[in-house]
Amino acid sequence: MDIGIDKIGFYTPNVYVDMEKLAEVRGVDPAKYTIGIGQEKMSIAPLHHDSVSLAANAALSILDDEDREKIDFVLFGSESGVDHSKSGAVWVHNLAGIQQNARCVELKQACYGATAGIKMAMGHIALNPDSKVLVLGADIAKYGLNTGGEPTQGAGAVAMVLSQNPRILSLDNDSASMTKDISDFWRPLYSDYAFVDGKFSNEAYLGFLKEVFDNYKEKTGRNLSDFEAMCFHLPYTKMGKKAILALTEDLDESETKRLMDSYHDSIYYNKQVGNVYTGSLYLSLLSLLEQAPEFKAGSRIGLFSYGSGAVGEFFSGIVKPDYKKYLNKDAHESVLDDRRELSIEEYEATLEKALPKDGSDIAIDDEQVNLGKAYLSGIKENVRLYSVK
Ligand code: CAA
Numbered sequence: 001m002d003i004g005i006d007k008i009g010f011y012t013p014n015v016y017v018d019m020e021k022l023a024e025v026r027g028v029d030p031a032k033y034t035i036g037i038g039q040e041k042m043s044i045a046p047l048h049h050d051s052v053s054l055a056a057n058a059a060l061s062i063l064d065d066e067d068r069e070k071i072d073f074v075l076f077g078s079e080s081g082v083d084h085s086k087s088g089a090v091w092v093h094n095l096a097g098i099q100q101n102a103r104c105v106e107l108k109q110a111c112y113g114a115t116a117g118i119k120m121a122m123g124h125i126a127l128n129p130d131s132k133v134l135v136l137g138a139d140i141a142k143y144g145l146n147t148g149g150e151p152t153q154g155a156g157a158v159a160m161v162l163s164q165n166p167r168i169l170s171l172d173n174d175s176a177s178m179t180k181d182i183s184d185f186w187r188p189l190y191s192d193y194a195f196v197d198g199k200f201s202n203e204a205y206l207g208f209l210k211e212v213f214d215n216y217k218e219k220t221g222r223n224l225s226d227f228e229a230m231c232f233h234l235p236y237t238k239m240g241k242k243a244i245l246a247l248t249e250d251l252d253e254s255e256t257k258r259l260m261d262s263y264h265d266s267i268y269y270n271k272q273v274g275n276v277y278t279g280s281l282y283l284s285l286l287s288l289l290e291q292a293p294e295f296k297a298g299s300r301i302g303l304f305s306y307g308s309g310a311v312g313e314f315f316s317g318i319v320k321p322d323y324k325k326y327l328n329k330d331a332h333e334s335v336l337d338d339r340r341e342l343s344i345e346e347y348e349a350t351l352e353k354a355l356p357k358d359g360s361d362i363a364i365d366d367e368q369v370n371l372g373k374a375y376l377s378g379i380k381e382n383v384r385l386y387s388v389k
Helices: 019-026 030-037 051-060 065-070 088-095 113-127 198-220 238-247 253-266 277-291 329-337 344-352
Strands: 003-011 015-018 041-043 071-077 103-107 132-141 154-164 169-171 176-179 229-232 300-307 311-319 374-380 383-388
Touching (some): 003 051, 003 277, 015 019, 015 344, 019 030, 019 041, 019 344, 030 238, 051 088, 051 154, 051 374, 051 383, 065 071, 065 132, 071 088, 071 113, 088 103, 088 383, 103 113, 113 132, 113 154, 113 300, 113 311, 132 277, 176 198, 198 300, 198 311, 229 238, 229 253, 229 277, 253 277, 277 300, 277 329
Parallel strands (some): 041 154, 071 103, 071 132, 229 300
Antiparallel strands (some): 003 169, 132 154, 169 311, 176 311, 300 311
8 A cells, every 4th residue: 555645844933043143152163053063043942832832833734624534643753742641642633623533642752753653654544544644743952051962952843644645755664673772862851951962872873874774775675776865863954964974985976976965955944943853854854855856756765763762763755746736845935934033142041931840820921922823822720721823
Protein backbone atom coordinates (compact mmCIF):
# COMPACT_ATOMS: atom_id res chain seq x y z
CA MET A 1 0.00 0.00 0.00
CA ASP A 2 1.23 3.51 -0.81
CA ILE A 3 1.31 5.43 2.52
CA GLY A 4 2.88 8.80 3.23
CA ILE A 5 2.62 12.54 3.73
CA ASP A 6 -0.48 14.04 2.11
CA LYS A 7 -0.24 17.50 3.72
CA ILE A 8 2.45 19.35 5.68
CA GLY A 9 2.51 22.78 7.34
CA PHE A 10 4.33 24.64 10.09
CA TYR A 11 3.95 27.43 12.57
CA THR A 12 6.44 29.49 14.53
CA PRO A 13 5.80 32.39 16.97
CA ASN A 14 5.86 35.80 15.39
CA VAL A 15 8.85 37.17 17.32
CA TYR A 16 12.54 36.43 16.78
CA VAL A 17 16.00 37.52 17.77
CA ASP A 18 18.68 38.38 15.21
CA MET A 19 21.72 36.13 15.66
CA GLU A 20 24.32 38.74 14.67
CA LYS A 21 22.97 41.14 17.30
CA LEU A 22 22.90 38.37 19.93
CA ALA A 23 26.52 37.49 19.10
CA GLU A 24 27.62 41.10 19.49
CA VAL A 25 26.04 41.36 22.94
CA ARG A 26 27.60 38.03 23.96
CA GLY A 27 31.04 39.23 22.80
CA VAL A 28 31.23 36.56 20.09
CA ASP A 29 32.24 37.01 16.44
CA PRO A 30 28.84 37.06 14.62
CA ALA A 31 30.27 34.69 11.99
CA LYS A 32 30.43 31.99 14.66
CA TYR A 33 26.62 32.05 14.94
CA THR A 34 25.78 32.69 11.28
CA ILE A 35 28.46 30.50 9.64
CA GLY A 36 29.96 28.30 12.39
CA ILE A 37 26.53 27.33 13.72
CA GLY A 38 24.53 28.40 10.68
CA GLN A 39 21.66 30.35 12.25
CA GLU A 40 20.40 33.77 11.12
CA LYS A 41 17.28 34.24 13.26
CA MET A 42 15.84 32.43 16.27
CA SER A 43 12.10 32.27 17.00
CA ILE A 44 11.20 32.91 20.63
CA ALA A 45 7.97 31.76 22.26
CA PRO A 46 6.06 34.38 24.26
CA LEU A 47 3.99 33.18 27.24
CA HIS A 48 0.94 32.83 24.97
CA HIS A 49 2.60 29.89 23.21
CA ASP A 50 3.52 26.43 24.38
CA SER A 51 3.95 23.18 22.47
CA VAL A 52 0.15 22.67 22.35
CA SER A 53 -0.72 26.07 20.88
CA LEU A 54 2.17 25.86 18.40
CA ALA A 55 0.99 22.43 17.24
CA ALA A 56 -2.63 23.61 17.02
CA ASN A 57 -1.62 26.52 14.79
CA ALA A 58 0.40 24.21 12.53
CA ALA A 59 -2.58 21.82 12.31
CA LEU A 60 -5.11 24.61 11.67
CA SER A 61 -2.98 25.82 8.76
CA ILE A 62 -3.48 22.55 6.82
CA LEU A 63 -6.72 20.85 7.89
CA ASP A 64 -9.97 21.05 5.94
CA ASP A 65 -13.38 19.62 6.83
CA GLU A 66 -12.70 16.31 5.11
CA ASP A 67 -9.52 15.86 7.18
CA ARG A 68 -11.44 16.71 10.37
CA GLU A 69 -13.92 13.93 9.53
CA LYS A 70 -11.38 11.31 8.49
CA ILE A 71 -8.60 11.78 11.05
CA ASP A 72 -8.99 9.07 13.69
CA PHE A 73 -5.54 9.21 15.28
CA VAL A 74 -3.59 12.23 16.55
CA LEU A 75 0.06 11.62 17.47
CA PHE A 76 1.80 14.47 19.25
CA GLY A 77 5.61 14.25 19.37
CA SER A 78 7.16 16.64 21.88
CA GLU A 79 9.88 16.98 24.48
CA SER A 80 8.35 20.15 25.90
CA GLY A 81 4.94 18.75 26.80
CA VAL A 82 2.83 20.76 29.24
CA ASP A 83 1.33 18.09 31.51
CA HIS A 84 2.72 14.89 33.06
CA SER A 85 -0.57 13.10 32.44
CA LYS A 86 -2.73 14.59 29.69
CA SER A 87 -1.37 14.43 26.16
CA GLY A 88 -0.98 17.56 24.05
CA ALA A 89 -2.78 15.61 21.31
CA VAL A 90 -6.09 15.84 23.22
CA TRP A 91 -5.95 19.64 23.32
CA VAL A 92 -4.95 19.86 19.64
CA HIS A 93 -7.74 17.44 18.72
CA ASN A 94 -10.22 19.86 20.27
CA LEU A 95 -8.61 23.11 19.06
CA ALA A 96 -8.42 21.78 15.49
CA GLY A 97 -12.03 20.54 15.52
CA ILE A 98 -11.32 16.87 14.77
CA GLN A 99 -14.20 14.39 15.00
CA GLN A 100 -14.67 12.68 18.34
CA ASN A 101 -14.08 9.02 17.41
CA ALA A 102 -10.32 9.36 17.41
CA ARG A 103 -7.33 8.21 19.48
CA CYS A 104 -4.93 10.83 20.84
CA VAL A 105 -1.52 10.28 22.43
CA GLU A 106 1.74 12.07 23.09
CA LEU A 107 5.09 10.48 22.20
CA LYS A 108 8.38 11.30 23.89
CA GLN A 109 11.93 10.43 22.91
CA ALA A 110 13.66 13.79 22.56
CA CYS A 111 13.70 14.99 18.93
CA TYR A 112 12.67 11.54 17.65
CA GLY A 113 9.03 11.82 18.88
CA ALA A 114 7.42 12.89 15.60
CA THR A 115 9.28 10.16 13.71
CA ALA A 116 7.86 7.61 16.13
CA GLY A 117 4.47 9.16 15.28
CA ILE A 118 5.08 8.68 11.55
CA LYS A 119 6.02 5.03 12.04
CA MET A 120 2.89 4.40 14.15
CA ALA A 121 0.72 6.26 11.64
CA MET A 122 2.01 4.06 8.80
CA GLY A 123 1.08 0.91 10.72
CA HIS A 124 -2.34 2.31 11.58
CA ILE A 125 -3.11 3.24 7.96
CA ALA A 126 -1.91 -0.18 6.73
CA LEU A 127 -4.57 -1.74 8.98
CA ASN A 128 -7.21 0.96 8.36
CA PRO A 129 -6.73 2.13 4.77
CA ASP A 130 -9.40 4.85 4.89
CA SER A 131 -7.96 6.53 7.99
CA LYS A 132 -6.03 9.74 8.05
CA VAL A 133 -3.55 10.39 10.86
CA LEU A 134 -2.42 13.78 12.15
CA VAL A 135 1.25 13.68 13.21
CA LEU A 136 2.61 16.68 15.11
CA GLY A 137 6.10 17.70 16.19
CA ALA A 138 5.99 20.75 18.47
CA ASP A 139 8.60 22.18 20.81
CA ILE A 140 10.22 25.12 22.48
CA ALA A 141 14.00 24.62 22.63
CA LYS A 142 15.50 26.41 25.63
CA TYR A 143 19.02 26.21 27.05
CA GLY A 144 18.99 29.57 28.86
CA LEU A 145 20.79 32.88 28.60
CA ASN A 146 24.59 32.88 28.34
CA THR A 147 24.81 29.12 27.88
CA GLY A 148 26.70 27.20 25.18
CA GLY A 149 23.39 26.09 23.72
CA GLU A 150 21.91 29.62 23.63
CA PRO A 151 22.43 30.17 19.88
CA THR A 152 20.74 26.82 19.15
CA GLN A 153 17.34 27.57 20.70
CA GLY A 154 14.06 28.06 18.80
CA ALA A 155 10.30 27.39 18.84
CA GLY A 156 7.79 25.97 16.40
CA ALA A 157 5.70 23.08 15.20
CA VAL A 158 5.17 20.96 12.11
CA ALA A 159 1.87 19.22 11.35
CA MET A 160 1.47 16.42 8.80
CA VAL A 161 -1.53 14.49 7.56
CA LEU A 162 -0.62 10.91 6.65
CA SER A 163 -2.88 8.83 4.45
CA GLN A 164 -2.88 6.21 1.74
CA ASN A 165 -2.17 7.50 -1.79
CA PRO A 166 -0.48 10.65 -0.41
CA ARG A 167 0.00 13.63 -2.70
CA ILE A 168 3.40 14.81 -1.44
CA LEU A 169 5.74 12.01 -0.31
CA SER A 170 5.31 8.23 -0.26
CA LEU A 171 7.22 6.71 2.63
CA ASP A 172 9.30 3.58 2.05
CA ASN A 173 8.49 0.85 4.53
CA ASP A 174 12.14 -0.17 5.02
CA SER A 175 14.20 1.81 7.51
CA ALA A 176 17.01 1.29 10.01
CA SER A 177 16.93 2.39 13.64
CA MET A 178 19.17 2.19 16.68
CA THR A 179 18.93 2.87 20.42
CA LYS A 180 21.75 3.41 22.94
CA ASP A 181 21.41 4.69 26.51
CA ILE A 182 23.68 7.77 26.53
CA SER A 183 23.65 11.16 28.27
CA ASP A 184 24.27 13.68 25.49
CA PHE A 185 21.21 15.89 26.08
CA TRP A 186 18.32 15.62 28.54
CA ARG A 187 15.92 17.75 30.61
CA PRO A 188 15.15 16.68 34.19
CA LEU A 189 11.50 17.05 35.22
CA TYR A 190 12.25 20.02 37.47
CA SER A 191 14.01 22.09 34.81
CA ASP A 192 12.71 24.47 32.13
CA TYR A 193 16.12 24.35 30.50
CA ALA A 194 17.81 21.46 28.68
CA PHE A 195 21.12 20.04 29.88
CA VAL A 196 23.63 19.11 27.22
CA ASP A 197 27.14 17.82 26.68
CA GLY A 198 27.49 19.80 23.44
CA LYS A 199 30.56 18.25 21.84
CA PHE A 200 29.52 14.72 22.83
CA SER A 201 26.02 15.34 21.44
CA ASN A 202 27.52 16.24 18.05
CA GLU A 203 29.68 13.12 18.07
CA ALA A 204 26.77 10.91 19.16
CA TYR A 205 24.55 12.33 16.39
CA LEU A 206 27.17 11.62 13.70
CA GLY A 207 27.98 8.18 15.14
CA PHE A 208 24.28 7.24 15.03
CA LEU A 209 23.94 8.59 11.49
CA LYS A 210 26.82 6.49 10.17
CA GLU A 211 25.66 3.32 11.92
CA VAL A 212 22.00 3.55 10.90
CA PHE A 213 22.87 4.52 7.33
CA ASP A 214 25.22 1.50 7.02
CA ASN A 215 22.42 -0.67 8.39
CA TYR A 216 19.91 0.92 5.97
CA LYS A 217 22.24 0.25 3.01
CA GLU A 218 22.67 -3.37 4.07
CA LYS A 219 18.93 -3.90 4.52
CA THR A 220 17.79 -2.20 1.32
CA GLY A 221 20.71 -2.55 -1.10
CA ARG A 222 20.45 1.21 -1.75
CA ASN A 223 23.37 3.62 -1.47
CA LEU A 224 23.95 7.39 -1.59
CA SER A 225 23.57 7.61 -5.37
CA ASP A 226 19.94 6.47 -4.97
CA PHE A 227 19.06 9.74 -3.19
CA GLU A 228 18.23 12.99 -4.91
CA ALA A 229 18.57 14.82 -1.58
CA MET A 230 18.96 14.21 2.15
CA CYS A 231 17.22 15.86 5.09
CA PHE A 232 18.54 15.63 8.62
CA HIS A 233 17.42 16.50 12.10
CA LEU A 234 18.75 20.06 12.36
CA PRO A 235 19.51 21.23 15.92
CA TYR A 236 21.36 24.00 14.05
CA THR A 237 21.85 24.07 10.32
CA LYS A 238 25.63 23.46 10.32
CA MET A 239 24.81 20.00 11.70
CA GLY A 240 23.33 19.06 8.31
CA LYS A 241 26.61 19.98 6.60
CA LYS A 242 28.54 17.86 9.10
CA ALA A 243 26.11 15.02 8.36
CA ILE A 244 26.67 15.20 4.58
CA LEU A 245 30.44 15.32 5.06
CA ALA A 246 30.25 12.29 7.37
CA LEU A 247 28.25 10.28 4.81
CA THR A 248 30.44 11.24 1.85
CA GLU A 249 33.91 11.11 3.44
CA ASP A 250 34.97 8.10 1.33
CA LEU A 251 33.32 9.30 -1.90
CA ASP A 252 34.44 11.63 -4.66
CA GLU A 253 33.73 15.36 -4.43
CA SER A 254 30.93 15.31 -7.01
CA GLU A 255 28.74 13.27 -4.65
CA THR A 256 29.34 15.75 -1.83
CA LYS A 257 28.57 18.66 -4.15
CA ARG A 258 25.35 17.03 -5.37
CA LEU A 259 24.05 16.65 -1.82
CA MET A 260 25.35 20.07 -0.73
CA ASP A 261 23.34 21.78 -3.49
CA SER A 262 20.06 20.59 -2.04
CA TYR A 263 21.31 21.06 1.54
CA HIS A 264 21.03 24.83 1.07
CA ASP A 265 17.35 24.52 0.18
CA SER A 266 16.77 22.11 3.08
CA ILE A 267 18.05 24.56 5.70
CA TYR A 268 16.34 27.72 4.41
CA TYR A 269 13.48 27.65 6.95
CA ASN A 270 15.48 26.15 9.83
CA LYS A 271 18.14 28.86 9.74
CA GLN A 272 15.41 31.44 10.30
CA VAL A 273 13.64 29.56 13.09
CA GLY A 274 16.27 27.66 15.10
CA ASN A 275 15.88 24.27 16.73
CA VAL A 276 12.30 23.06 16.99
CA TYR A 277 13.41 19.63 18.31
CA THR A 278 10.75 17.10 17.16
CA GLY A 279 9.73 19.22 14.17
CA SER A 280 13.25 20.07 12.94
CA LEU A 281 13.67 17.20 10.46
CA TYR A 282 10.21 17.87 9.02
CA LEU A 283 10.76 21.62 8.83
CA SER A 284 13.87 20.79 6.82
CA LEU A 285 11.87 18.46 4.56
CA LEU A 286 9.28 21.19 4.04
CA SER A 287 12.03 23.70 3.28
CA LEU A 288 13.57 21.34 0.72
CA LEU A 289 10.28 20.57 -1.00
CA GLU A 290 9.21 24.22 -1.15
CA GLN A 291 12.54 25.92 -1.85
CA ALA A 292 14.32 23.48 -4.20
CA PRO A 293 13.46 23.31 -7.91
CA GLU A 294 10.81 20.63 -8.49
CA PHE A 295 12.21 17.10 -8.18
CA LYS A 296 11.17 14.57 -10.81
CA ALA A 297 8.35 12.32 -9.61
CA GLY A 298 9.92 9.18 -8.18
CA SER A 299 13.00 10.95 -6.76
CA ARG A 300 14.05 9.44 -3.46
CA ILE A 301 14.77 11.63 -0.40
CA GLY A 302 16.69 10.32 2.63
CA LEU A 303 15.61 11.32 6.14
CA PHE A 304 17.68 11.03 9.32
CA SER A 305 15.92 11.44 12.65
CA TYR A 306 17.93 11.75 15.87
CA GLY A 307 16.56 12.04 19.40
CA SER A 308 19.20 12.44 22.10
CA GLY A 309 19.43 9.90 24.79
CA ALA A 310 19.35 8.33 22.13
CA VAL A 311 17.33 6.90 19.25
CA GLY A 312 18.25 7.36 15.60
CA GLU A 313 16.51 6.23 12.43
CA PHE A 314 17.28 6.50 8.73
CA PHE A 315 14.30 6.17 6.42
CA SER A 316 13.26 7.46 3.02
CA GLY A 317 10.44 8.67 0.83
CA ILE A 318 9.62 9.19 -2.83
CA VAL A 319 8.22 12.45 -4.17
CA LYS A 320 4.87 12.28 -5.92
CA PRO A 321 4.00 13.82 -9.30
CA ASP A 322 3.02 17.52 -8.99
CA TYR A 323 3.74 17.53 -5.23
CA LYS A 324 4.47 21.28 -5.38
CA LYS A 325 0.76 21.93 -5.99
CA TYR A 326 -0.03 20.64 -2.51
CA LEU A 327 2.54 22.74 -0.64
CA ASN A 328 2.09 26.30 0.57
CA LYS A 329 5.37 28.13 0.00
CA ASP A 330 3.93 31.67 0.01
CA ALA A 331 2.07 31.18 3.29
CA HIS A 332 5.15 29.66 4.95
CA GLU A 333 7.42 32.45 3.78
CA SER A 334 4.87 34.94 5.17
CA VAL A 335 4.91 33.22 8.58
CA LEU A 336 8.65 33.92 8.66
CA ASP A 337 8.63 37.36 7.05
CA ASP A 338 5.80 38.76 9.17
CA ARG A 339 7.62 38.22 12.47
CA ARG A 340 8.72 41.13 14.62
CA GLU A 341 12.34 41.45 15.74
CA LEU A 342 12.89 41.56 19.49
CA SER A 343 15.60 43.73 20.98
CA ILE A 344 18.10 41.75 23.04
CA GLU A 345 16.47 43.10 26.23
CA GLU A 346 13.02 41.96 25.03
CA TYR A 347 14.42 38.55 24.04
CA GLU A 348 16.03 38.05 27.44
CA ALA A 349 12.85 39.04 29.27
CA THR A 350 10.66 36.84 27.03
CA LEU A 351 12.92 33.79 27.36
CA GLU A 352 12.97 34.01 31.14
CA LYS A 353 9.24 34.67 31.58
CA ALA A 354 7.57 31.55 32.97
CA LEU A 355 4.10 30.41 33.93
CA PRO A 356 3.46 30.13 37.68
CA LYS A 357 4.66 26.86 39.20
CA ASP A 358 2.83 27.22 42.53
CA GLY A 359 -0.68 26.52 41.24
CA SER A 360 -1.76 30.17 41.09
CA ASP A 361 -4.02 31.46 38.33
CA ILE A 362 -2.79 33.66 35.49
CA ALA A 363 -4.53 35.55 32.69
CA ILE A 364 -2.03 36.14 29.91
CA ASP A 365 -2.51 39.49 28.31
CA ASP A 366 0.27 40.61 26.00
CA GLU A 367 -0.98 43.03 23.37
CA GLN A 368 2.45 43.10 21.75
CA VAL A 369 2.03 39.57 20.52
CA ASN A 370 0.32 38.47 17.31
CA LEU A 371 -1.05 35.25 18.70
CA GLY A 372 -1.77 33.11 15.69
CA LYS A 373 -5.15 31.38 15.61
CA ALA A 374 -4.67 29.26 18.75
CA TYR A 375 -3.03 30.47 21.94
CA LEU A 376 -2.83 29.94 25.67
CA SER A 377 -4.98 32.56 27.33
CA GLY A 378 -4.32 31.59 30.94
CA ILE A 379 -4.41 29.04 33.71
CA LYS A 380 -7.32 28.79 36.14
CA GLU A 381 -7.45 26.35 39.05
CA ASN A 382 -4.56 24.44 37.47
CA VAL A 383 -6.41 24.02 34.16
CA ARG A 384 -4.76 25.42 31.02
CA LEU A 385 -7.15 27.58 29.00
CA TYR A 386 -6.63 27.70 25.25
CA SER A 387 -8.50 29.93 22.81
CA VAL A 388 -9.00 29.73 19.06
CA LYS A 389 -9.74 32.86 17.06
N1 CAA B 1 33.60 32.19 12.12
C1 CAA B 1 33.14 31.03 11.57
N2 CAA B 1 33.01 29.89 12.28
C2 CAA B 1 33.33 29.91 13.59
C3 CAA B 1 33.81 31.08 14.22
C4 CAA B 1 33.95 32.26 13.43
N3 CAA B 1 34.38 33.40 13.95
N4 CAA B 1 34.06 30.78 15.51
C5 CAA B 1 33.74 29.47 15.69
N5 CAA B 1 33.31 28.95 14.53
C6 CAA B 1 32.85 27.58 14.27
C7 CAA B 1 33.71 26.52 14.95
O1 CAA B 1 34.86 26.22 14.18
C8 CAA B 1 32.71 25.37 15.01
O2 CAA B 1 32.63 24.74 13.75
P1 CAA B 1 32.66 23.14 13.66
O3 CAA B 1 31.54 22.65 14.54
O4 CAA B 1 32.44 22.85 12.21
O5 CAA B 1 33.97 22.71 14.19
C9 CAA B 1 31.37 26.08 15.23
O6 CAA B 1 31.58 27.44 14.87
C10 CAA B 1 30.91 26.04 16.67
O7 CAA B 1 31.97 26.47 17.47
P2 CAA B 1 32.27 25.76 18.86
O8 CAA B 1 32.33 24.28 18.69
O9 CAA B 1 33.43 26.42 19.48
O10 CAA B 1 30.92 26.17 19.62
P3 CAA B 1 30.45 25.91 21.05
O11 CAA B 1 31.49 25.33 21.92
O12 CAA B 1 29.85 27.20 21.47
O13 CAA B 1 29.31 24.77 20.89
C11 CAA B 1 27.36 23.65 20.19
C12 CAA B 1 28.45 24.62 19.78
C13 CAA B 1 27.99 22.34 20.70
C14 CAA B 1 26.49 23.35 18.98
C15 CAA B 1 26.50 24.30 21.33
O14 CAA B 1 25.83 25.41 20.83
C16 CAA B 1 25.48 23.35 21.95
O15 CAA B 1 25.79 22.64 22.90
N6 CAA B 1 24.21 23.31 21.40
C17 CAA B 1 23.16 22.43 21.92
C18 CAA B 1 23.41 20.98 21.62
C19 CAA B 1 23.20 20.59 20.19
O16 CAA B 1 22.56 21.27 19.42
N7 CAA B 1 23.74 19.40 19.82
C20 CAA B 1 23.57 18.87 18.50
C21 CAA B 1 23.56 17.36 18.49
S1 CAA B 1 22.33 16.73 19.63
C22 CAA B 1 20.84 16.85 18.79
O17 CAA B 1 20.82 16.99 17.61
C23 CAA B 1 19.57 16.80 19.57
C24 CAA B 1 19.07 18.19 19.78
O18 CAA B 1 18.24 18.67 19.02
C25 CAA B 1 19.60 18.95 20.89
